[in-house]
Amino acid sequence: MKWRLLLFCLFVLKGVEAQTLQLRLSHAVKGVPMVLGNTTYLNAAGDTFNITLFKYYLSNFSLTDTTGRIVRTASGCFLVSEDSVASKMISLKLPEGHYNSISFQIGVDSLLNCSGAQSGALDPLYGMFWTWNSGYIMAKLEGASPSSQLPGHRIEFHIGGYRAPHITQRMVTLPLPQTLVISGSGASNLSLVGDAYSWFQGISFRQLAGFMTPGTPADRIADNYQHMFSIHQK
Amino acid sequence: MTRKAVYLLSVFCLWLLIIDMNSHAGDPGPEYYTLVLPPGLPKPVYDFSQNPLSRQGVALGRYLFYDGKLSRDSSVSCGFCHQQFAAFGHFDHSLSHGIMGRMTTRTVPTLFNLIWQKDFMWDGGVNHLEVQPLSPIMNENEMGMDLKELITRLQGNKTYRRMFKAAFGTEEVTSQRMLKALAQFMATMISFESKYDSVMRKSPGVSFTAEEQGGYKTFQQKCAACHKEPFFTDFSVRNNGLPYLPSMNDIGRMQITNNTADYLKFKVPSLRNVLVSAPYMHDGRFFDIFKVFAMYDHGQEKGNTIDPLVKNGIPLSAKEQRQLYMFLNTLTDKNFLNNKELKEVMIVD
Numbered sequence: 001m002k003w004r005l006l007l008f009c010l011f012v013l014k015g016v017e018a019q020t021l022q023l024r025l026s027h028a029v030k031g032v033p034m035v036l037g038n039t040t041y042l043n044a045a046g047d048t049f050n051i052t053l054f055k056y057y058l059s060n061f062s063l064t065d066t067t068g069r070i071v072r073t074a075s076g077c078f079l080v081s082e083d084s085v086a087s088k089m090i091s092l093k094l095p096e097g098h099y100n101s102i103s104f105q106i107g108v109d110s111l112l113n114c115s116g117a118q119s120g121a122l123d124p125l126y127g128m129f130w131t132w133n134s135g136y137i138m139a140k141l142e143g144a145s146p147s148s149q150l151p152g153h154r155i156e157f158h159i160g161g162y163r164a165p166h167i168t169q170r171m172v173t174l175p176l177p178q179t180l181v182i183s184g185s186g187a188s189n190l191s192l193v194g195d196a197y198s199w200f201q202g203i204s205f206r207q208l209a210g211f212m213t214p215g216t217p218a219d220r221i222a223d224n225y226q227h228m229f230s231i232h233q234k
Numbered sequence: 235m236t237r238k239a240v241y242l243l244s245v246f247c248l249w250l251l252i253i254d255m256n257s258h259a260g261d262p263g264p265e266y267y268t269l270v271l272p273p274g275l276p277k278p279v280y281d282f283s284q285n286p287l288s289r290q291g292v293a294l295g296r297y298l299f300y301d302g303k304l305s306r307d308s309s310v311s312c313g314f315c316h317q318q319f320a321a322f323g324h325f326d327h328s329l330s331h332g333i334m335g336r337m338t339t340r341t342v343p344t345l346f347n348l349i350w351q352k353d354f355m356w357d358g359g360v361n362h363l364e365v366q367p368l369s370p371i372m373n374e375n376e377m378g379m380d381l382k383e384l385i386t387r388l389q390g391n392k393t394y395r396r397m398f399k400a401a402f403g404t405e406e407v408t409s410q411r412m413l414k415a416l417a418q419f420m421a422t423m424i425s426f427e428s429k430y431d432s433v434m435r436k437s438p439g440v441s442f443t444a445e446e447q448g449g450y451k452t453f454q455q456k457c458a459a460c461h462k463e464p465f466f467t468d469f470s471v472r473n474n475g476l477p478y479l480p481s482m483n484d485i486g487r488m489q490i491t492n493n494t495a496d497y498l499k500f501k502v503p504s505l506r507n508v509l510v511s512a513p514y515m516h517d518g519r520f521f522d523i524f525k526v527f528a529m530y531d532h533g534q535e536k537g538n539t540i541d542p543l544v545k546n547g548i549p550l551s552a553k554e555q556r557q558l559y560m561f562l563n564t565l566t567d568k569n570f571l572n573n574k575e576l577k578e579v580m581i582v583d
Contacts, residue, residue: 116284116364117413124368125381125409131368133490134361166492215492 018093019182021063021073022189025080025088027054030197036082043197045204049145049155054196055081056139056225057121057128058090060105060171066098066179077108079121079128080194099180102190106225107138107169113162133213135160138168139225141196148209155205159221161214168218170226177233191232198228264288264401269349272426272435275464280349280363280421285414287421290400295419297397298412301581303387305377307333312367312416313578315342315376319571321507322346322423328518332376339482341518343503344511346425346570351469356500356516358471359490364417385409393583425506425570426464433564434464442564449561452554457505459543466505466565472541473498475534476515484517497539506565523562527555 027034029041029051040048059077064070073092081087112118113135122129128137137160144153161168174192182188201224211217266288271278285291298304300313315330316322322345324330330342340356354360360369370376371384388394388407395405402411430450432440442450453461462468471487478498487496500516514520520529530548534540550558570576 114361116281116362116417117410119408119410123409124365125385129365129368131360131365131372132355133359134365213492 019096019184020187021092021094021180021182022187023090023092024189024191025090026191026193027082028193028195028197030195034082034196041197043200043205044202045200045206047145047147047205049143049147049205051082051141051143051196053081053083053140053142055079055083055087055128056106056194057108057136058104058106059108060103061090061092062103063094063099063180064101064103066100070103071095071097071099077112077121079126094182096182096184099176099182101173101175102231103171103173105169105171106222108136108162110162110167110169112136130158130160130213135162135214138222141199145205145209147205149206150209154210156210156212157199157221158212159218159225161218163214166214166216166219168214168222170222172226172229174229174231176231180233193230193232194228195230196228199224263403264290269421269424271424272431275426276350278349279352280417282421285364285417287418288401290397291402291415291418292422294397294401295415295417296576297393297579297581298416299419300578303391303581304371304379304384305333306379309333310377312370315370316345318573318576318578319510320344321425321511321567321571323511326513326521328513328521330376332370332373333378336375336378338373338375339484340516341513343501344507345420346423346506347465347504348423349421350465353469357487357490358501363420364413367413367416381409385412388412391583423570423576425567427569428506428567429564430561431567443560445557445560446564448553449557449559450564452550452558453561456548456550456554457558460502460541461505467502469502471496471499471501472543473500473537473539474502474530474544475536475540475547476500476519476529477533477535478537479517479519482517486516495539498537499539505562507567507570508562509559509566510571523559524555527558531555 032041034051034054036052036054038050040050042048057077057079060075062070062072071094073094078090079087080090108122112122122136124131128140129135130137137158139159141155141157143155145155146153148155150156159168176190180188180190199221203221208217211221266286269282269287298312300311302308302311302314304311310333315324317325319325324342328341329337330340331337343356348363351363354363354366355369360366368381371379372381385407394407398407398411399405401415429440433442460468460470460472473486476498485497487499488494490496509523512521512523514523514526520526527550530544531550532547534544534547536545
């Protein structure tokens with residue numbers, strides 16, 4: 001209660017400056033909107049597969065304005081999950097201006113992986129924390145594929161690792177197709193599409209159908225998911 | 235005009251703040267305190283600034299530690315395996331066991347002086363005291379509990395709502411609060427009051443016997459490089475030459491790092507309270523400390539990753555072994571084993 005009041009006071013004293021940018025996330029597989037469950041997709045190696053779970057962390061958002069100035073938005077981690085509509089809307093506060101690129105990190109900062117019990121999106125109860133080998137699962141994809149040799153033909157990729165040499169956080173920078181104008185009038189929107197097809201470039205489920213520790217295959221998938229996002233501006 | 239409005243609003247907020255403060259007047263809030271540690275020790279690794287100890291926080295942690303409700307079928311508490319009289323190891327059990335008769339592949343480690351420890355578990359896989367309890371709580375062979383379900387279970391319990399409020403200001407139960415409270419209690423498990431400590435502090439009237447003194451000399455020559463004073467461990471992971479057991483197939487630290495150089499490496503355990511915390515080794519295969527001496531003397535398996543310090547074995551004569559035993563006996567801290575503040579509490583609901 002005290003906090004909220006203090007924030008309110010600060011807000012009043014500072015004046016209304018920060019505007020809201022709504023990021024709308026959606027997911028696809030090779031351009032086709034992702035549907036969890038029985039919908040079948042094809043990976044680059046020609047394996048058919050379906051997806052039952054798809055979630056990942058985003059953090060450290062910043063935008064670059066047309067003068068080249070980098071504007072960091074408030075810190076914080078966001079857990080995006082295909083099965084949660086609310087998680088696919090991210091509100092960022094930033095000052096009025098003209099922006100032409102956006103950057104963010106897929107994953108959780110290494111420091112937050114080794115600083116003890118966390119709260120909010122980083123609460124371990126979301127199943128994105130390894131208890132036996134401490135650290136966050138940066139991104140998770142589960143499903144099944146007839147090519148998988150695992151029990152039930154499952155595919156299970158829990159990608160994490162924050163310590164060298166196996167680091168799975170990746171920075172993403174995307175130029176905006178057109179200059180984004182943030183002004184006092186009206187909310188601004190950006191649509192971000194995450195395409196799971198990119199995860200498995202060069203990977204066949206015959207050889208690798210699951211990976212759930214830090215390690216080289218995880219690094220490779222992280223190199224792949226670094227390229228999963230694209231911007232759609234209207 | 236704007237300035238006036240801002241001024242008025244600020245005054246209004248200040249007034250609200252004062253009212254807010256007054257409404258808590260009857261509630262003393264958590265009573266914070268600083269742990270008193272023996273002089274001469276290095277600074278703890280654990281950062282108390284992020285989780286200041288309070289009387290209520292430690293009490294909550296202690297209650298959680300001894301509550302079976304933290305396990306799926308309410309049968310296994312932390313204290314079930316971590317018994318105070320065994321220096322919070324598990325008396326007479328080589329492998330730790332959990333709900334519904336399940337069993338793990340490792341022995342229960344002792345718990346004390348944890349605030350100096352940089353990582354946890356036999357393979358050092360857990361990187362912070364606060365997240366350590368998640369491992370046994372969620373492991374299906376130990377307490378087998380779903381974390382979300384556990385938070386709901388505690389939130390629905392009147393005693394916990396009261397205790398969380400006392401420790402953290404509101405009745406809200408979160409995993410972070412639960413883990414911080416457990417860390418607070420575990421932080422108070424300090425063991426530096428053995429006979430050895432009295433001798434080192436030159437307490438009047440306390441000295442080693444000739445046998446103990448002889449054992450201390452042997453210890454310093456042959457053991458102290460890894461079991462470094464004053465913690466009696468250097469907190470590292472090493473392959474001490476313990477033979478690999480195919481039936482257990484425990485590869486140690488390599489499971490965490492995927493690095494073949496870490497094959498069969500396990501944490502160096504502290505030798506404090508060692509004689510009350512049998513059985514020994516990561517899999518509890520030796521119930522007798524003399525079996526451990528014998529292993530170092532002539533029973534090692536010398537694989538690629540064996541530690542250079544023990545790769546030639548540690549020859550120990552019968553006399554040295556006897557004296558070493560007498561010395562290790564001086565590392566038993568009876569005040570710690572009987573510390574009333576750490577004793578099991580009755581869980582009433």
